[in-house]
Amino acid sequence: MQLKPQDFLVALKLVAWGEQRWTYARLAQELGISVSEAHACIKRGLQAGLLVDTALLIPPPEVAPGVQEGGAVYRVQARPRRARADSSDSTGSADNPAKVHGRNLAEFAVHGAKYAFPADRLPVSVGVPTSHSAPAFTSVFAPGSDDWVWPHPNGSVRGQGLEPLHPSVPFAAMQDTKLYEMLALFDALRVGRARERGMALKRLPLLIYPDGPKPAERPMYG
Structure with missing residues (x-):
């Protein structure tokens, strides 16, 4: 498999x-x-x-009120x-x-997925912004000449083209803001610079597995 x-x-x-x-x-x-x-x-x-x-x-x-029961949920x-x-x-x-399975998926997302599904650059085009260029990160990263986009006829931003994880990603992302944020963070792991990768390493696992250990702070260069 x-x-x-x-x-x-x-x-x-x-x-x-x-x-x-x-x-x-x-x-x-x-x-x-x-x-x-x-x-x-x-x-x-x-x-x-x-x-x-x-x-x-x-x-x-079910446990009677006032009675504690150990073990998993x-x-x-x-x-x-x-x-x-x-x-x-x-x-x-x-x-x-x-x-x-939150723990397993968070671990795979930050440590394995970018190797299993490597990024493919495409020509500059108009499309749906991704990575640090996505709407969820406008308060963190200002739009600029280094924008990344999933090429799409309904896109509004011109930038460096990036092959989406799956052809349906632009459509799916535009229907669901939380899914869009996670997909953009994943792209930041794949193509982002140090600061953008650092943000993704901190933010993506928390979205997937909020109850997990908090990612350690890492120095960011570049």
């Missing part, structure tokens, strides 16, 4: 949704992919450990059922079949 760029995109979309209920049909629609591809992405994400099958998570038994079944991502339901009716 080899992860594909759309698998990472799907995982980030689940982060953006948080605790919202979702279906494969909704996932496919908002990311501009097919329902069958959404199923395949969830299946690979589960196999890679970036996602957790919600069918394998059992809430702990969820228990894994001793004999887990087959992952629901294998379902043959092509209509996308399965509800909330997986959730993000």
Whole structure:
């Protein structure tokens, strides 16, 4: 099994949704992919450990008020059922079949994804701004001649072209501001200068895994 760029995109979309209920049909629609591809992405994400099958998570038994109970919030079944991502339901009716494994996804995002999905520069063009040029970072980095864009006919900024993680990324990002921010931060890790990478190393894991350890401050040069 080899992860594909759309698998990472799907995982980030689940982060953006948080605790919202979702279906494969909704996932496919908002990311501009097919329902069958959404199923395949969830299946690979589960196999890679970036996602957790919600069918394998059992809430702990209710405890009487005033009684403390130790242990994790969820228990894994001793004999887990087959992952629901294998379902043959092509209509996308399965509800909330997986959730993000925050720690694993945050680690992959900052330490592995830029090597698994390297950046490809494209000619200067008009497109959707990304990396430090994205709208989420206008208060941090002023627009300039070093803007990065995903080439797109509906774009508003001219800059250095960057191949998006997946062809549907510009469309998906324009539908969801939190997803857009995470995708732009990921691009900052791939093509940014020291200051921009430093920002992404600090901000991206906190968006994915807010309960995780806070990234150490690093000196930034360049």
